[in-house]
Amino acid sequence: xxxxxxxxxxxxxxxxxxxxxxxxxxxxxxxxxxxxxxxxxxxxxxxxxxxxxxxxxxxxxxxxxxxxxxxxxxxxxxxxxxxxxxxxxxxxxxxxxxxxxxxxxxxxxxxxxxxxxxxxxxxxxxxxxxxxxxxxxxxxxxxxxxxxxxxxxxxxxxxxxxxxxxxxxxxxxxxxxxxxxxxxxxx
Numbered sequence: 662x663x664x665x666x667x668x669x670x671x672x673x674x675x676x677x678x679x680x681x682x683x684x685x686x687x688x689x690x691x692x693x694x695x696x697x698x699x700x701x702x703x704x705x706x707x708x709x710x711x712x713x714x715x716x717x718x719x720x721x722x723x724x725x726x727x728x729x730x731x732x733x734x735x736x737x738x739x740x741x742x743x744x745x746x747x748x749x750x751x752x753x754x755x756x757x758x759x760x761x762x763x764x765x766x767x768x769x770x771x772x773x774x775x776x777x778x779x780x781x782x783x784x785x786x787x788x789x790x791x792x793x794x795x796x797x798x799x800x801x802x803x804x805x806x807x808x809x810x811x812x813x814x815x816x817x818x819x820x821x822x823x824x825x826x827x828x829x830x831x832x833x834x835x836x837x838x839x840x841x842x843x844x845x846x847x848x
Contacts, residue, residue, distance in 0.1 A: 672722070675715045683722070685761050689754060690723040692736040698724065708751055718750045737770035752829060753794060756786060759832055763844045783847035784840070786822060794826045796836075798843040810839060 676682055684736065695701045698720050706729035738757075743752040760766060769776040773788035785797040797813050798819040806812040806822055809831075813820040824836060841846060 666818075668718075671718055675718065678715065679709075679711065680762055681762070682759055683719075686719045687723050688727065688736070690719065692739065692754070703821055718805075737768045737775055741773070741775070741788050743790045748791070749788050749794055752826065753786065753788065754770065754824060755829055755832055756794065756796065759837060760840060760844070762782070766844070766845055779844065779847040781847045782819075783843040785817065792827055796824045796826055796840075798822045798824070799846065800839065800843055801846070803841075804839075809835070 672683055679686075681703075686705075689705070690701055693701070693704055695704055700721040701723065702713065702716040705711045705719060706713060711719070724732075725764050738750070738753055742753060765779075766783075767778045769778055769782075776782055777786065779786040783799055785795075787795045787797070789795045795816070797817055799819075800821045802821060804810070804822065809824055811823045811825070813823040816823050816831070824831070824839065826832070826836075
């Protein structure tokens with residue numbers, strides 16, 4: 662049995678089961694600031710719902726990369742969620758998980774928010790209060806602003822619409838649809 666092939670198979674299974682690539686999980690581990698194996702495993706299980714075996718493997722992979730001299734990826738959101746806004750970090754991570762499910766994108770950190778880009782900017786994620794994250798999108802001008810999907814002109818005129826996110830339940834199919842549209846248009 663080829664051990665490397667078995668490990669790669671386990672990582673592919675983790676990615677398929679939890680819908681997020683290995684790099685996402687390594688960024689989550691890095692952003693947590695945890696370094697002890699048992700603490701990382703416990704965090705992945707408690708905060709992200711991973712099974713013990715998956716959490717164990719991801720912790721070992723992260724440790725192996727760190728020990729090999731690969732510097733952990735800088736956390737572009739770290740400063741945004743310091744202090745009073747720290748409680749929003751799990752919601753932020755879940756939101757970026759939804760964006761990551763759409764495909765590759767770049768994060769351009771700014772002073773008070775993160776700009777999400779493909780060829781063009783398609784969204785902005787900003788912790789606006791201690792209890793709310795604003796997701797601001799660039800959607801077609803013909804997209805009606807109703808209910809949760811507000812016009813963004815007064816908030817930030819570079820964007821067309823804003824969604825206020827206060828709980829994980831706000832990350833629903835309707836929000837995923839708006840995200841997918843903005844993501845596709847930035848292609």
